Amino acid sequence: MKNLVGILLIGAAIALWWLSRGEANSRADSSAAGTPIVVPQPKPATPAAASEPSGTVAHAQNAEPTAAALALEIEQALREGSAAKRDRALYVLMPRLVASDPSMATQLALTREAGLLREELLRQLVRSWVLRDTQSALKWLTSLPEPADRDLAGAAAIDYLAQNDPASAIELSLLLGLGTRDGSVEHKVQLWTEQKPEEAVAWALARPAGAERDQLLARIAYVRAQQDPVEAGLLVLEQMTPGAARDDAIISVIHQWAMRDPATAASWVARFPPSPLQTRALAELETTAKQAPKQPINSSSPFPAN
Structure with missing residues (x-):
């Protein structure tokens, strides 16, 4: 009898334990079901992040x-x-x-x-x-x-070229016929000769012989006569075509030379053969002598007779 009672007590204890374990599991499940699962979400893109890379944007803004x-x-x-x-x-x-x-x-x-x-x-x-x-x-x-x-565009190009490339400016003027009648071409040649005489002389001598080259050489000789009348006189005598243009250039050189050294200029003129040119040259010497200051006499002449 005692054994039976013991067995019943043990069975009751086991039953109570089983019931208490079931309730605990039920509460755990209920608690888990009532707690929401939080899933991390990506942050929304900011305007800066959504745009193109900064280098690309800057390039686009500065693009021509x-x-x-x-x-x-x-x-x-x-x-x-x-x-x-x-x-x-x-x-x-x-x-x-x-x-x-x-x-x-x-x-x-x-x-x-x-x-x-x-x-x-x-x-x-x-x-x-x-x-x-x-x-x-x-x-x-x-x-x-x-x-x-053509004339308007040519004049603009000539003015621009004249600043750094006088040869091209003058050649374009001659090609288009701009400044050939109003002295503009000669003025450009004069400025070039004053700045770089060797370049101007070499350029002029390289051009085809004729009236156009003679006109350019006459202006170059006029400029050079103020600094080196010997060079100017030889340039006119040896490089220009005989004729009225050369005679005018010679008179121009004589005037410049007589202003600096009238005696040497007179010595050169004395070598000219009797001719209308010599008559003009002597008259030029006389006129210039009234204007020029007295200079020491130099009887030698570096010029050949005309």
């Missing part, structure tokens, strides 16, 4: 506008009439357009209606183009069909 965009901006600026915008179009945007697309720049200038703005566009076009590609610019302007456009 296309030729078409530059041409459109020039047209708009000229159309609005503001002096500031017009100057920017002419002196800032036009050179940039020439650098980007010379063909589009020429089209923009040539298709504009006649007037001062068109002329200034052509000038800026030529100056900018000559600076970047002289040969292409000169080839284009010499092929212009309209004489007025």
Whole structure:
């Protein structure tokens, strides 16, 4: 009997333990089910992060506008009439357009209606183009069909070239026939001779003999006579074609020489054979003697007889 009671007590204890274990598991499951699972979410992209890399953005902001965009901006600026915008179009945007697309720049200038703005566009076009590609610019302007456009563009190129390349400026003047009647070509030759006489003389002597070269040599001799009349006289006598132009150049040299050294100038003139030229030369000496200060006599002459 005692054994039976013991067995019943043990069974009851086991049953109570089993029931208490089930409740604990049930509470654990309920607690787990009531707690939400938090899944980390990526942070939303900021505007800076969503944009392109900073280097790419900076490059895009600083990129040079296309030729078409530059041409459109020039047209708009000229159309609005503001002096500031017009100057920017002419002196800032036009050179940039020439650098980007010379063909589009020429089209923009040539298709504009006649007037001062068109002329200034052509000038800026030529100056900018000559600076970047002289040969292409000169080839284009010499092929212009309209004489007025060709002369205007040529004058702009000549003025620009004269600053650093007087030989090209003078040659272009002669090619286009600009400045050959008003003394502009001779003036450029004179300035060049004053600055770099050896270059000017060598360039002139390399040109084909004829009236054009004689005209250039006469101006060079006039300039050189003020510093070295011996050189000037020999240049005229030995390099110029005999005739009226050479006679005029000789008289010019005599005048410059007599102002510096009348005795030596007179000695040279005395070697001339009797002729109308000698008569003119003697008259020039007499006239100059009234103007020039007294100089010591130098009886020797470095010149050959004419």
